Amino acid sequence: MAAELRLMIPTNESVEPDDRQLVRTIRSGDSDAFEQLVRRKTTKVYSLCYRIIGNAEDAKDISQLVFIKLWENLEKYDPTYAFDTWLYRMVTNVAIDFMRNKQSRDNAVNSNLRLVKTSADAEQGVVVQRKEIENVFNEVSSVLSPKQKTIFVMSEMDDLRSSEIAKILGCRESTVRNHLFNARKLMQQQLKRRFPEYSRLWEERQ
Amino acid sequence: MISCQSFRANVKSREPEVLEHLRKCDACLEFAVASNPDHFFRAIGGEELEPPGGVEAFTAGVMSQVRLRHAEGSVARRFLIPPRRLAAAAAVIVAIAGGTLIWQRHEQPVLVAPAVVAKVVRPLVTKPVVETYQSQNATIVEMPSQGNNDANVVMIFDDSLPADL
Numbered sequence: 351m352a353a354e355l356r357l358m359i360p361t362n363e364s365v366e367p368d369d370r371q372l373v374r375t376i377r378s379g380d381s382d383a384f385e386q387l388v389r390r391k392t393t394k395v396y397s398l399c400y401r402i403i404g405n406a407e408d409a410k411d412i413s414q415l416v417f418i419k420l421w422e423n424l425e426k427y428d429p430t431y432a433f434d435t436w437l438y439r440m441v442t443n444v445a446i447d448f449m450r451n452k453q454s455r456d457n458a459v460n461s462n463l464r465l466v467k468t469s470a471d472a473e474q475g476v477v478v479q480r481k482e483i484e485n486v487f488n489e490v491s492s493v494l495s496p497k498q499k500t501i502f503v504m505s506e507m508d509d510l511r512s513s514e515i516a517k518i519l520g521c522r523e524s525t526v527r528n529h530l531f532n533a534r535k536l537m538q539q540q541l542k543r544r545f546p547e548y549s550r551l552w553e554e555r556q
Numbered sequence: 557m558i559s560c561q562s563f564r565a566n567v568k569s570r571e572p573e574v575l576e577h578l579r580k581c582d583a584c585l586e587f588a589v590a591s592n593p594d595h596f597f598r599a600i601g602g603e604e605l606e607p608p609g610g611v612e613a614f615t616a617g618v619m620s621q622v623r624l625r626h627a628e629g630s631v632a633r634r635f636l637i638p639p640r641r642l643a644a645a646a647a648v649i650v651a652i653a654g655g656t657l658i659w660q661r662h663e664q665p666v667l668v669a670p671a672v673v674a675k676v677v678r679p680l681v682t683k684p685v686v687e688t689y690q691s692q693n694a695t696i697v698e699m700p701s702q703g704n705n706d707a708n709v710v711m712i713f714d715d716s717l718p719a720d721l
Contacts, residue, residue, distance in 0.1 A: 384622065388615045393604035396614070400605055410607045410614065417618045418625065478586045483600050506594070507601025509575060538593065551586070552593040 369433035376424055388417050394434075395441055401503040402445040402496075404488040408452075416444050438518045442500050449496035478551070486548065490540040498533040505530055560584050567591045575602060691716055 367375070367383075372390075375383035395416055400409035419440055427436050491499050497519075504510045504518070505526075512530070516523040542549040558566075563577040563584055568591070578588050578595055579602045588595045607614045691714050699709035 381619070381622070381626075385615060385619050388618050389611060392611045392614050393606055396607045397603070397605040401601075406608050410609075413607060413614070414618050414621065418621055421622050422625075478589055478599075480582075480585070480600055483596065487597055487600060502597075503601075506598050509570075509572070509601065534594070537597070541596075548589075548596065549593075551590045 370429050373424060373427060373429065373433065384421060387420075391417075391437060395437065398438070398441050398503065398508060399445055401507050402442075402500050403448065403452075404491070408448070412444055412448055413441075416441050419444065435514070435517050438504075439520070442504075442518060446496040446500055449499070453496065478548070486541070486545050489544065490537050493536050493540050494533050498529050498536075501526055501529045502533040502537070557581075563588075564591075567595070579603065686717065689717070 369387070369390075372383050372387045376387065392413070396409060396413045399412045399416070400406060403409045403412060416437075420437065423440075427433070491502070494502065501515055501519070504515050505512070510518075512523045512526045515526045519526070538549070557580060558573045558577050560577070560581060560583060563574060563581065564587060566574050567588055575598060577584065578599055585599055589599065693716065694712055694714035697711040697713070699711070701708055
């Protein structure tokens with residue numbers, strides 16, 4: 351009886367509107383609702399940008415650009431689709447464009463400057479640390495195309511399924527799997543060549 | 557979070573709880589990477605990162621940009637004629653100009669090139685030549701000459717002679 355009564359008492363906790371409700375409010379001209387949406391999605395958008403771009407300041411700028419584009423294009427959002435899918439599509443488009451421009455600039459400047467660890471380094475014992483893996487990832491993933499890297503990040507770090515990635519990028523699931531297969535292969539090759547101390551960890555076990 | 561034992565037993569899996577353990581437990585990290593190379597990069601995923609300066613500063617930055625663009629847009633909109641209005645105005649102008657042209661073709665008298673006013677050429681009329689005549693009323697005045705080379709001027713006044721002689 352007590353439990354039933356407790357259920358009937360209205361709580362003072364305000365229920366947060368879901369993404370679609372927020373979008374409806376923003377469309378009616380409420381900029382405070384947009385601020386709420388930005389606050390809610392910042393870490394999600396920034397994390398994806400950071401992992402694709404690999405630089406905190408660039409990732410911050412790109413994330414801001416994503417939200418400005420979001421504000422300008424909110425009328426185009428179709429509420430029958432998940433808001434996050436639409437948002438992720440915007441993030442990937444902006445980040446891939448940025449990466450393509452950056453890649454062409456970098457290739458022109460220093461095409462041959464690559465960090466290669468010596469065999470002496472590889473002989474020493476290695477302690478796997480997350481920060482170090484992050485650095486290795488930034489180094490090794492430079493061989494991937496912007497699209498391959500985006501797919502790799504969404505699959506391996508954001509734990510999205512191939513079907514979800516295909517929806518975000520507007521392509522076939524088989525295309526996603528194909529990009530993922532090639533990305534993994536290239537990453538393993540690079541890891542073996544440039545950071546043999548890590549690849550040895552699993553090669554020895556096999 | 558699952559225990560290290562169950563994680564190690566399911567290390568090949570990609571289940572959310574396995575990935576959660578992989579990303580949080582440092583003790584199992586090396587074992588996981590050695591057992592499943594794909595876990596090497598998976599280990600740095602999952603976590604949501606904050607932009608430099610924090611979420612609040614980031615949000616304030618976005619909102620100031622949005623307000624600035626919104627203000628710029630509204631100023632620009634105030635000075636810009638909306639495309640629909642512009643199209644309607646253009647259509648009205650074209651209609652008026654077209655109508656005027658058609659009306660001019662039908663209503664305006666045909667313009668004739670200015671007529672060249674030809675000089676009326678009078679037929680040449682030879683003056684009457686009177687070689688000899690006889691008269692009783694003629695008055696002859698002879699001007700006195702002033703030398704040998706001077707022309708001899710003779711004036712004849714007679715009403716019977718033609719006026720334009």
